[in-house]
Amino acid sequence: MKDEIAVRLNGITKRFGSVTANDGVTMDVRRGEVLALLGENGSGKTTLMNMLSGIYFPDEGTIEINGVPASIRSPKDAFDLGIGMIHQHFKLVDVFTAAENIVLGLPGKSSLNMRAVKEKIRAISEKYGFLIDPDRKVYNMSVSEKQTLEIVKVLYRGADILILDEPTAVLTPQETERLFAVIRNMRADGKSIIIITHKLHEVMEISDRVAILRHGQYITTLETKDADERTLAEAMVGEKLSLNIERPKPEGLVRRLEVSELSCVNAEGVPTLRGVSFTAYGGEILGIAGISGCGQKELLESIAGLEQTVTGSSVLYYPDGGEPEQLIGKTPREIRSLGVALSFVPEDRLGMGLVGSMGMTDNMMLKSYESGAPVFLHKREPQQLAESVRDSLGVVTPSVTTPVRRLSGGNVQKVLVGREIAEAPTVLMTAYAVRGLDINTSYAIYNLLNEQKKKGVAVIYVGEDIDVLLELCDRILILCGGAVSGIVDASTATKEEIGLYMTKIGGAESGTSGGDPAMKGGDKK
Amino acid sequence: MNTLISWLHSSIIYGTVIMFGALGETLTEKSGHLNLGVPGLMYLGGFAGFASAFIYERSTENPNTVLLILIPLLCAFLAAMLGGLLYSFMTVTLRANQNVTGLALTSLGVGIGTFGSARLLSVTGSQSYSVASATSAVYTANLNSVTNLGAFGQIFLSYGFLTYAAIILAVLMNYFLMHTRRGLNLRAVGENPGTADAAGINVTLYKYIATSVGGGICGIGGFYYIIEYSSGKWSSQNSLEAVGWLAVALVIFSTWKPKNTIWASYLFALLFWMATNLPALTGIRIPTSVTELLKMTPYVVTILVLVIASTRKKKENQGPASLGLSYFREER
DSSP states (O other), X not given: OTTOEEXXXXXXXXXXXXXXXXXXXXXXXXXXXXXXXXXXXXXXXXXXXXXXXXXXXXXXXXXXXXXXXXXXXXXXHHHHTTEEEEOSSOOOOTTSBHHHHHHTTOOSOSBOOHHHHHHHHHHHHHHHTOOOOTTOBGGGOOHHHHHHHHHHHHHHXXXXXXXXXXXXXXXXXXXXXXXXXXXXXXXXXXXXXXXXXXXXXXXXXXXXXXXXXXXXXXXXXXXXXXXXXXXXXXXXXXXXXXXXXXXXXXXXOEXXXXXXXXXXXXXXXXXXXEEEEEEEEETSEEEEEOSTTSSHHHHHHHHTTOSOOOTTOEEEEOOTTSOOEEOTTOOHHHHHHTXXXXXXXXXXXXXXXXXXXXXXXXXXXXXXXXXXXXXXXXXXXXXXXXXXXXXXXXXXXXXXXXXXXXXXXXXXXXXXXXXXXXXXXXXXXXXSTTTTOOHHHHHHHHHHHHHHHHTTOEEEEEOSOHHHHHHHOSEEEEEETTEEEEEEETTTOOHHHHHHHHTTSSHHHHTTSSOOHHHHGGGOO | OHHXXXXXXXXXXXXXXXXXHHHHHHHHHHTTOOOTTHHHHHHHHHHHHHHHHHHXXXXXXXXXXXXXXXXXXXXXXXXXXXXXXXXXXXXXXXXXXXXXXXXXXXXXXXXXXXXXXXXXXXXXXXXXXXXXXXXXXXXXXXSHHHHOOTHHIIIIIOSOHHHHHHHHHHXXXXXXXXXXXXXXXXXXXXXXXXXXXXXXXXHHHHHHHHHHHHHHHHHHHHHHIIIIISTTEESOOHHHHHHHHHHHHHHHHTTTOHHHHHXXXXXXXXXXXXXXXXXXXXXXXXXXXXXXXXXXHHHHHHHHHHHHHHHHTOGGGSOOTTTTOOOOOOOO
């Protein structure tokens, strides 16, 4: 029983345009085991599992379910094969009860016998130890209850192979324990469970085997009992690549931002930032690393005044030769008009940073509309600015009035960064500034950031690629689950070290080993 | 006493027109589509029903009773259903803006009706209106004339069968939405089409059927207006458009629940006729300008209901969550 193969993936390849998300992945899942699927952001874990659950169809390769070749073209095909996936974003109807959500879309007699449905739900709950009230409306449920409902929904449909996409990301430790107990019950019942995760200690705790993906490629599968957290972290992040990004020596460091005990809570009441404290200095690039969704967005947005923070949070800004200003409680506009020039390249550059249907000139005006004459627009200055950004950064565009939507991703990014830099900020925050850009454009952006650093700007760079962070930044702050798990000196830190902090081991004891560059004085070469 | 009876009588007839429109629109909105073309659909249904009855009556010496009932009813339903189908093609398949499409449909329906009625008048060569008297006689045949039960009969029995059919339709629709698998699926489509899609429900098909059948039901409302309220006469039917808007408002007033639609449509009609009947009943003289103001009571009540419903924040009383939004299946 234990060694029977439930799922076999053979040379699975999936491409999105020029990006290869999965490259010839061959692996298998046994019946009655918990397999952890481990990998960094963008390593292709979710894409691979989406092919198993019928959301994507592989470009190459074959899938066998219980030894039989299968073609999974829709979620329904996956259901029919007994595969159920619990996504990170729950697919539930808010105004329906748990039972109504479970029975949704199922074939059967045209009139609904809710009593029989609830009976079956209770039977499943008792068998595996779920706590669920079939009559509870989804909008009254906590995140954990919704997740339970999703799992019960999949089991109700008779799934034998369950895929859980980062199930513990939204759970408290107690809820995680309860989930793991249920997973163990399901394993004992002979179900195959695949769990996608970044958290190494959970891998060690729950899984039988670990499969590791890196940049879309299958690396290896290890027996959990033969592995430890360090070997897993190394296999996950891989060898360090040399990129030869210029890193000028930081000079004339001045304290700019002092963030202390910054906390945020999202709409569902789940904390997104937990007591984040750090100092950013003018003249250095502070990198921010972390698995995506660990609070990077909330951190930048709360500094920029776009996010509500919990009482007790503090962000002090130190202007040149003046009293520190508290930024919490100020509107985004006040934060800028106080002389606190925070420049912000949002994660979604077209969504938040620029208006796609307007040209470069008009987009430049978005930041300066309140200056100038009261009624009529003064277009000359923004147009000059647009032209200078175009010329200095080499933006390829037919004219400064061409809608920015029509420009390529790299050019859009340059327009955005160029506009932010043109304001001569003292603190420049960028998130994923090189996401989706080709190598040359990326280097152009790195150079822009380095220029700002040399001018004495405090640059905060949220990045995804650890290699880039290690070469570009002076210090790297690592976020894990909304908390700072470490601050390291980028010139001495190793990739594994950061990998471990990202998955939160050794975070607690060695807190801020990279420390404070001003304190360390001549520590840097 | 007579004023009261006639107030109730006209309210029930008028309420039934609104009820048909509101039921059709409720079904449509449950699929997540806000169809502002209800007045146009009622106009289309009314005109198609009337024209077919009129033509049939003129084509034969002794019209068959069954055909007198079936032909206009089917024509009314089908004509308005085609309008609903056009709307679903625009908004579901082409993902056009629902509000703009709906308003265009209203103009289209009213336009077709007006154009067609001019043709009808030129056929008869008659004056200001044409009439389908035999059809009207069949449709307004009622028990009151047989039983003679006085006030009770006048208030409850003096209507054609469609009046009672509207109530039955509301009850059936309520059962369909709340107690059947397909009803549950339809509600899921309107609430969260992404979830419905993931559950294997054919979202497009559900949207098409709900908007088309919903349109057809609106059309029956329009036909009922002509045959019962106007006693089978077709003239310039400007007030039919007003009823259409009342129906749209009533969907909100009844918090998207067909069982509420029954009493709510009679209440709307009572409020609508209050301006004409209340002065006579109470003996207070009201200037005409105020009468027109009083006619807007149903709309004011609708706004009040909206305010109350949104302050109470009870999710069951809100419209379908994705009402008015086009559905794109997420693709990378």
